[in-house]
Amino acid sequence: MAQRERIVGGIGADEEYWNGLERGVFQLPRCTGCKKWMWPAHFRCGACGTWDLAWEEVKPEGVVYSWTRTWYPFDRTRERSEDVPYVVVLAEIPHAGGARVMGVLSGPEDKLKIGAAVRGRILAPSPKSKGYPSITWELA
Amino acid sequence: MNVFRGATAIVGIGQTPYYKRGTSPDPELKLALRAIVAACADAGIAPQDVDGFVSYGSERNDGQKLMWGLGTKELKFGALVWTHGGGIPGALGLAASAIIAGHAEIVVVYRAMAEGSNERLRVAVAQNDTAAQYLVNGMDGPAQICAMRSQRMIEYDGVPRSCLRDMAKAAYFHAKRNPNAYGRTVDLDDQTYEASRYISEPYRLFDCSRENDASAAVILVSAERAKDLAKKPAYVLSAPIGAPHGWGAAEENMIDYTSGGFKSVAKRLWAQSGYGPKDVDVAQIYENMTGMGVAAIIDHGFCTPETAGDFIRYENLIVPGGTFPVNTSGGNLADGFIHGMGLVNEAVRQIRGESPNQVADAQLSLVTGGPGDMVVSTALLGSAATL
Numbered sequence: 001m002a003q004r005e006r007i008v009g010g011i012g013a014d015e016e017y018w019n020g021l022e023r024g025v026f027q028l029p030r031c032t033g034c035k036k037w038m039w040p041a042h043f044r045c046g047a048c049g050t051w052d053l054a055w056e057e058v059k060p061e062g063v064v065y066s067w068t069r070t071w072y073p074f075d076r077t078r079e080r081s082e083d084v085p086y087v088v089v090l091a092e093i094p095h096a097g098g099a100r101v102m103g104v105l106s107g108p109e110d111k112l113k114i115g116a117a118v119r120g121r122i123l124a125p126s127p128k129s130k131g132y133p134s135i136t137w138e139l140a
Numbered sequence: 141m142n143v144f145r146g147a148t149a150i151v152g153i154g155q156t157p158y159y160k161r162g163t164s165p166d167p168e169l170k171l172a173l174r175a176i177v178a179a180c181a182d183a184g185i186a187p188q189d190v191d192g193f194v195s196y197g198s199e200r201n202d203g204q205k206l207m208w209g210l211g212t213k214e215l216k217f218g219a220l221v222w223t224h225g226g227g228i229p230g231a232l233g234l235a236a237s238a239i240i241a242g243h244a245e246i247v248v249v250y251r252a253m254a255e256g257s258n259e260r261l262r263v264a265v266a267q268n269d270t271a272a273q274y275l276v277n278g279m280d281g282p283a284q285i286c287a288m289r290s291q292r293m294i295e296y297d298g299v300p301r302s303c304l305r306d307m308a309k310a311a312y313f314h315a316k317r318n319p320n321a322y323g324r325t326v327d328l329d330d331q332t333y334e335a336s337r338y339i340s341e342p343y344r345l346f347d348c349s350r351e352n353d354a355s356a357a358v359i360l361v362s363a364e365r366a367k368d369l370a371k372k373p374a375y376v377l378s379a380p381i382g383a384p385h386g387w388g389a390a391e392e393n394m395i396d397y398t399s400g401g402f403k404s405v406a407k408r409l410w411a412q413s414g415y416g417p418k419d420v421d422v423a424q425i426y427e428n429m430t431g432m433g434v435a436a437i438i439d440h441g442f443c444t445p446e447t448a449g450d451f452i453r454y455e456n457l458i459v460p461g462g463t464f465p466v467n468t469s470g471g472n473l474a475d476g477f478i479h480g481m482g483l484v485n486e487a488v489r490q491i492r493g494e495s496p497n498q499v500a501d502a503q504l505s506l507v508t509g510g511p512g513d514m515v516v517s518t519a520l521l522g523s524a525a526t527l
């Protein structure tokens with residue numbers, strides 16, 4: 001695990017997501033009981049009550065569920081100020097129960113629209129991603 | 141039997157001026173005191189008699205810090221409501237519940253914000269509960285998150301962009317006639333709006349609320365006690381808080397993604413109050429960003445994505461003439477931003493007949509909490525005639 005200051009704002013069950021990306025693997029959590037995909041990761045499956053979730057490798061392919069192009073250098077993401085304007089895509093992964101996963105868009109933007117196919121590429125930890133590994137989406 | 145409906149009323153409102161962010165002459169706690177004391181004076185209640193304190197979000201000026209400044213005789217109730225701005229009407233609901241249950245008799249609901257004595261407001265408002273997935277991927281907080289949701293509301297649900305623009309135009313129009321509004325000098329026409337820079341698409345500058353240093357407070361008492369006080373009571377008919385299945389802390393995986401999160405609380409609001417969207421005379425719709433206000437209006441059943449273009453239209457949103465006047469003091473966008481608390485005061489002014497953009501004979505006044513929050517709330521206030 002690379003050095004990174006842990007961001008504590010979420011549920012806190014997603015450590016394996018980041019560990020996976022760090023190893024070059026895109027994986028999402030799934031309930032071992034009812035097989036429901038559980039994203040964002042949680043500690044217990046609210047559907048069947050199972051406490052165990054398994055991380056399954058998922059092909060990083062999906063479709064644009066929504067997106068925004070940011071033109072303002074916001075405070076808490078000021079590491080990306082020089083990239084403004086940049087696009088963040090919320091990608092829906094149909095083969096992972098429709099889980100929606102965020103990532104910055106890389107490459108050409110001209111075909112950007114809801115429903116467009118995207119493919120993910122894993123990026124190594126960097127200051128821009130606050131020391132975390134990340135997935136970047138590219139329009140397919 | 142409905143023990144909640146009309147059992148309590150807002151009898152006092154108070155607020156400080158809106159200061160430019162970071163320029164308040166007073167620290168945050170003093171702003172809170174000023175708003176509370178003003179609300180007490182408005183109600184004809186001695187500040188030392190306030191015995192309950194309720195706020196929401198990241199409010200830090202709690203009752204235990206205020207009580208020495210107010211001379212509090214006894215603090216009987218105090219609580220903070222989840223989560224961010226979504227909790228405002230829910231704070232009214234909790235205050236009312238405390239009164240109905242007999243925990244306290246005179247409860248203040250308030251919010252104070254000053255950058256000088258707190259951290260940057262955007263950080264304070266975000267409360268450090270932004271998950272890693274956002275921050276790692278260049279998503280700072282509400283403006284971008286809401287932008288992404290509004291983008292789908294427009295591109296996929298088919299809600300016209302003009303709804304966002306017209307929410308902004310209505311707010312600035314009302315602010316021009318409000319001498320206390322921070323944005324009263326801005327003339328917002330179509331051209332000015334369309335020419336303004338993007339913050340995060342689809343939001344332009346005028347779609348986003350500004351942040352101010354300010355404080356606002358309202359006083360609640362029982363309906364019985366309200367009768368003996370100076371001002372016309374604004375009865376709390378319903379003020380539900382909650383989230384439907386598939387909402388909450390979902391990191392953009394909510395089932396009803398383009399919703400503002402209000403469908404479950406709106407259903408309870410109409411059921412408890414006995415009224416429906418067609419009965420509402422005036423609405424204060426929390427718009428951190430215009431698009432989320434649009435989602436809140438749809439969630440409450442005032443219109444559908446299909447009819448939004450016609451309903452959420454400038455001419456229909458303003459006083460006089462509109463059938464659905466919104467944000468009649470200028471709202472978060474153009475009046476000022478105290479994390480939405482200013483909307484409650486304006487909802488009360490409409491019942492009293494004291495609004496700078498008074499809706500003729502307003503009896504039912506809606507105020508909605510922060511849309512898109514992980515838990516949201518909404519409230520319907522009414523005159524005595526609506527009980």
Ligand SMILES: [Zn+2]
Binds near residue numbers: 032035045046
């Ligand atoms: Zn399960």
